[in-house]
Amino acid sequence: MIFLRLIATNLSRHRIRSLISMAGIAFSVAAMLTVVTVLEGAVGMFSGILSNDSQIIVFERNVSDLFFSSVPEAAAQAIASWPMVEHADPVLFGIVSSAGQPIITCFGVTASDARIAKAAWTAGKRSDFGQHADDVALGQRAAEFMAAKVGDRVPIGHGSFHVIGIVKTTNGFEDGGVFMPLDAAQKFFHKEGASSVITVKLWDKSQAAAFKNMVKAKYPNLIGLEDEEFNHSYSQFRILKATAWAVGACGLLLGGLGVANTMIMSVFTRIREIAILRVNGFSRTQVGGLIFGESALVSLLGAALGLTMGSGFLLVLKETPALHGYIDASLRPAVMLVVIALALMTGIAGALYPAVYAMRIRAVEALRFE
Amino acid sequence: MRTMEQESGSGRVVLCAEGVWKSYDDGAVTVLKGVDMEVSAGQTVALCGPSGCGKSTLLHLFGGLDEADRGRIVVNGAEVNRHGDLLRLLRREVGFVFQLHNLIPDLTLEENCLIPTVAAGTPRAMARARLGELAERTGLSHRLGHRIQKLSGGERQRTALCRALMNRPRILLADEPTGSLDEQTSEVVLELLLDLAAGEGVTLLMATHDRGLAARCDRMVEMHDGRIHEPAYA
Ligand SMILES: Nc1ncnc2c1ncn2[C@@H]1O[C@H](COP(=O)(O)OP(=O)(O)O)[C@@H](O)[C@H]1O
Ligand SMILES: [Mg+2]
Numbered sequence: 001m002i003f004l005r006l007i008a009t010n011l012s013r014h015r016i017r018s019l020i021s022m023a024g025i026a027f028s029v030a031a032m033l034t035v036v037t038v039l040e041g042a043v044g045m046f047s048g049i050l051s052n053d054s055q056i057i058v059f060e061r062n063v064s065d066l067f068f069s070s071v072p073e074a075a076a077q078a079i080a081s082w083p084m085v086e087h088a089d090p091v092l093f094g095i096v097s098s099a100g101q102p103i104i105t106c107f108g109v110t111a112s113d114a115r116i117a118k119a120a121w122t123a124g125k126r127s128d129f130g131q132h133a134d135d136v137a138l139g140q141r142a143a144e145f146m147a148a149k150v151g152d153r154v155p156i157g158h159g160s161f162h163v164i165g166i167v168k169t170t171n172g173f174e175d176g177g178v179f180m181p182l183d184a185a186q187k188f189f190h191k192e193g194a195s196s197v198i199t200v201k202l203w204d205k206s207q208a209a210a211f212k213n214m215v216k217a218k219y220p221n222l223i224g225l226e227d228e229e230f231n232h233s234y235s236q237f238r239i240l241k242a243t244a245w246a247v248g249a250c251g252l253l254l255g256g257l258g259v260a261n262t263m264i265m266s267v268f269t270r271i272r273e274i275a276i277l278r279v280n281g282f283s284r285t286q287v288g289g290l291i292f293g294e295s296a297l298v299s300l301l302g303a304a305l306g307l308t309m310g311s312g313f314l315l316v317l318k319e320t321p322a323l324h325g326y327i328d329a330s331l332r333p334a335v336m337l338v339v340i341a342l343a344l345m346t347g348i349a350g351a352l353y354p355a356v357y358a359m360r361i362r363a364v365e366a367l368r369f370e
Numbered sequence: 371m372r373t374m375e376q377e378s379g380s381g382r383v384v385l386c387a388e389g390v391w392k393s394y395d396d397g398a399v400t401v402l403k404g405v406d407m408e409v410s411a412g413q414t415v416a417l418c419g420p421s422g423c424g425k426s427t428l429l430h431l432f433g434g435l436d437e438a439d440r441g442r443i444v445v446n447g448a449e450v451n452r453h454g455d456l457l458r459l460l461r462r463e464v465g466f467v468f469q470l471h472n473l474i475p476d477l478t479l480e481e482n483c484l485i486p487t488v489a490a491g492t493p494r495a496m497a498r499a500r501l502g503e504l505a506e507r508t509g510l511s512h513r514l515g516h517r518i519q520k521l522s523g524g525e526r527q528r529t530a531l532c533r534a535l536m537n538r539p540r541i542l543l544a545d546e547p548t549g550s551l552d553e554q555t556s557e558v559v560l561e562l563l564l565d566l567a568a569g570e571g572v573t574l575l576m577a578t579h580d581r582g583l584a585a586r587c588d589r590m591v592e593m594h595d596g597r598i599h600e601p602a603y604a
Contacts, residue, residue: 001488001494002481002484002485002488003488005477005481006474006477009476009477013476273474276472276473276474276485277485277489279433279435279460279466279468279472280460280485280486280489280533281457281460281461281485281486281489281490281537282485282488282489283457283489286489363435364430364435364436367468367470367472
């Protein structure tokens, strides 16, 4: 109780200083939370595209980016006929830009693909897909930003396409994307006879290992990975996640320097008080606890403030029309815990030198002069 | 000296210094040059001597706030400098009153007094009861919730006295406890100090350069040239 009183008293003695160091932690926590949540959300969405009604993804071995992967159509057909396979769908990814919309993801898919066959069609007829080479279905958000209705012609990249349907999905990339018949997409992106990946669903998931071995044996330059395996090993995901955490960590480092500065001031201006505690029986450990407690409190309050700010910021991003569907603002408890723990660790690290200094104060000497 | 103690009927030595040396600034200033001294249980002893002669230094050694260079310091039968448990000494055996009250100005009287009990891990209820008792006897009961900044010099020193006695030490070390007070207030605080010491059966060693105050104690010793001299009693 006195411990808390001593900490609170000291924080309130220098309100502005305390608030500034709290704000430092808060901003870095907010930044970390936002960046990590947005990027992990994006990664989650992207892997959601791949795992849509499938368990295994087959792509070209040793490519760094799925957009560069090339899988022969013959392989897709052969794999679809393997006995353990329920369905195998070739998907070709492409990116184009159109007026006012720098990035539109294109999916070259077959009519039987779950993205077409099982999606909710809000306009147009599912059965029309794949009838003509210049027919496309639009994700709902893509339809919104292109201001397109069924029957319209829309310019996409260097071509012009006829909208035959609008598809509603919960995935941000798909919702802002364009679905083309596979062969049309192959022509459009100059990848005749190839797809980027094959997404595969097995009758029985326990045959995954056997399936992967068979891919390896029959197509040495292809690789099959289960969805979770893919999410862990795909280097683009790893780079994105690592970047997110690194950006956050840099922020926290700055916040930690703020705390360190505050705590150094806090100790230097309180040498007499610490000496009084010492001559009244406080041990070095108790004095250290006081300093660490103070910085931990600052960090935790800062972290709480930062989580609030970060959540607010994510909500704003989520509601921003241009980003609609791309932001997955759901806060993951694990991320929140890690962020709080990192903030706490930063605070404690920042208090290391001040605490050691405080513990070394020689009480009688400090009290010799008024 | 022996006979004096035996006459006063106490006997057991609670503070003892034997050939104690202490210097500062890496030996540049030698303050204590072989101090020999004993204080028996229940005695009130005045440690006299001019300013700068080393009274505070000796009290600090007895209180475990500092360590001697040479010699033995024994408090309540346990040797201090080699035994080493200075904290226990400070928390349980001795109470300290300084010339400057050394209270934390932003905290209340009550909070200041509770500090030694927090350090020692005394249960809260017990600490509060003890504070109630001491505040009553020092006339501070109505001031418990006040910040130190709001208290007068005399009240501050009485607070310091309460704080020193919170953990029920058997020995009270007072370093010029009235040194920064005016004459009238000094008298009140000294009276209180002696009363409390007698009431609680506490052994008191008080440093002072004021012979008038020293005369109020059972016994008076002189510090001179780094050693203790026992003047002849009148
Ligand atoms: N920590 C210290 N460092 C250096 N010199 C000190 C220290 N403490 C005390 N002294 C010196 O030791 C001498 C005795 O001091 P002190 O014990 O405070 O005397 P008194 O209490 O009798 O006035 C003084 O000359 C003082 O300046
Ligand atoms: Mg002195």
